[in-house]
Amino acid sequence: NAGVTQTPKFQVLKTGQSMTLQCAQDMNHNSMYWYRQDPGMGLRLIYYSASEGTTDKGEVPNGYNVSRLNKREFSLRLESAAPSQTSVYFCASSETVMAGPYEQYFGPGTRLTVT
Amino acid sequence: GDSVTQMEGPVTLSEEAFLTINCTYTATGYPSLFWYVQYPGEGLQLLLKATKADDKGSNKGFEATYRKETTSFHLEKGSVQVSDSAVYFCALSDYKLSFGAGTTVTVRA
Secondary structure (H helix, E strand, O other): OOOEEEEOOEEEEOOOOOEEEEEEEOOOOOEEEEEEEOOOOOEEEEEEEOOOOOOEEOOOOOOEEEEEOOOOEEEEEEOOOOHHHOEEEEEEEEOOOOOOOOOOEEOOOEEEEEO | OOEEEEOOOOEEEEOOOOEEEOEEEEOOOOOEEEEEEEOOOOOEEEEEEEOOOOOEEEEOOEEEEOEOOOOEOOEEEOOOOHHHOEEEEEEEEOOOEEEOOOEEEEEEO
């Protein structure tokens, strides 16, 4: 039982390049999330998927796209990377997106640097 | 919208000292409240949670009580260890988790 896995762990991009961050969970969770973590700002939600086949914007969606490939996998794509997207990206999953005591389980993160 | 405010760090303590990290929230309903911990180089993991007023969450010697009257969920530990060095995040749940900015705690031997 690996929980939430993310690839790659580290990535360096040049401005304008594109890339896809991969995330998979093996807990049969319905809901998945992408966050970015920046110093002094906590975690901010980029996009989330309440269930297979649906995606919605979070607080900071500009410059990103997502795909919920199936129940297990949720990818984040940067079409044209910018230095402002330098950050640590976390994927998370939970049983449901409904308000309540539903713990989110986090992956180990991807450290992205855009030069 | 719902939000969380937690005390700024960094916090540096000696082993066996008492730790408290303040957290207050703003919410229209009755959210569940969480403390997450992030050890160096790792993702976040749940430390403890409380789902209703006056609930006390506890884990690994840490405690926090859901105080509706003061809209607070302060984290405490009576005697910290070097292994408690980490970043601590307070969060509340709506349709998503809203996180505080995080408090970096360093415990010196």
